[in-house]
Amino acid sequence: MFTELSGQQPRQLKLFEVGTEQQVTPLEEGGSCFSDPSFASNKTQPVHRWVPWIAGFSSKFVRDALSRYLSGKGIVLDPFCGVGTTLVEAVLLGHRTVGFEINPYAVLACRIKLQAGQIALDELYHEIARFQSFYSDSIASAHTPKSTPPAGFKTRSEFYSPKVLRKVLLVQDFIATIADPRLQDLFRLAFASTMVRYSNYSYEPSLGRRKSAGKPDIEDFPVGRVITEKLLEMAEDIAWFQEALPGKSADWHVFNDSFFAYHKYLSPESVDLIITSPPYLNNYHYNRNTRPQLYWLGYVKHPRDLKTLEHSNFGKYWQTVREQAKLELAFSLPNTDIEEQIQTLRKINREKGIYGGNGWANYAVAYFNDCYAFAKAIDFVLKPNATALVVIGNSILQGIMIPTDYYFAKIAESIGLEIVRIDVPRATRVGNSIIQSDARVAGDRETQRLYEAVVELRKRPT
């Protein structure tokens, strides 16, 4: 059952009026036309399981969508490609693919996955064996590591205990000896994707001290074993990928740049299908939460580097805009209540200064202004009649439900795209940093529900 829109409000979503209890009508069994887009199932899928990513897609969702929307081979774009779920599935089905991602750690993950076809497995196994003997010999001796922790990486508590730190530095020493840059990157990724597990921090889902989550600190840990296991998992998946890849070659580009620079890279009407999920309006801080990886991999050396990333992040962050006076929407959206919702939000808890409603209203405005720029970009890059599938979550800011999916769809419609449907494959979502924070208005969880929607848009024929 689909939610046909064509100018009307979606049937399956009750739309939200200021001051009313806001709910999503549950879908009937099998009622959605899309597979569940959430990342959970990726944890067991070859290649996708290498790096967990918040709000990553399920590979099945992408695969189903590729089969359904592309009859022949085409160009598939993911403007916010994260760790590359769309891109990997697209190349496996023989499509050309393009991704944009601002986070260099995620870009590293994408590139290594997409290069999996070119990795010489015997050389990889040889390096893994060399790593095992280097590591066990160095641990057994009193060998002092040559590597040092990244100078700019500061944390409130000691990130690694002294014993774990020595092991981590020995791993860095080994990585420096790998001659082949692709294999070296593979080891860097194996380290980066496991590095928080043996630290005194954990993902809950935001990165915080283990102690704050009621977990004991980690005094010692079999670091080498965990990295070896990760490398063996990668080797197994690379063998699988090489079997699965048609023609043994892949045509892909991943740009470590903001999608808003699309004019530099993409021609008008060049893309056959977009499958993507921008950051949600939930202030999940991709950059802060990957600080350990960004510093240890050498992509960030100074807090100002992180600031640059924050400013290019889709929708900015609440922390970036909360102190500004009053941000205004860059567009108007008649026949929706977006303006009223933002006004209502702005008036809440004024006495709390930057923690009150004005800051959150600014955040919502910055987010929807980027939705507007994003919709224009979709219209620019899609071929006539081509489809964009945008997975987006709704939001609760200071107790106000913001139907992000519906507003985004109406914004897209206002610039000329056709709304085909808004579908809700998953009517509950967890892990929203805002409702778990102190900024939460008591009791909201009982009356407001988080969901994830697929907004299907089509470029009109010229």
Ligand SMILES: C[S@@+](CC[C@H](N)C(=O)[O-])C[C@H]1O[C@@H](n2cnc3c(N)ncnc32)[C@H](O)[C@@H]1O
């Ligand atoms: C919801 S995640 C996408 C996850 C992806 N679907 C996957 O399966 O891995 C959104 C991503 O958008 C990235 N991002 C944020 N702002 C961006 C921008 N301006 N241009 C490109 N990527 C951006 C974030 O770093 C984050 O990785």
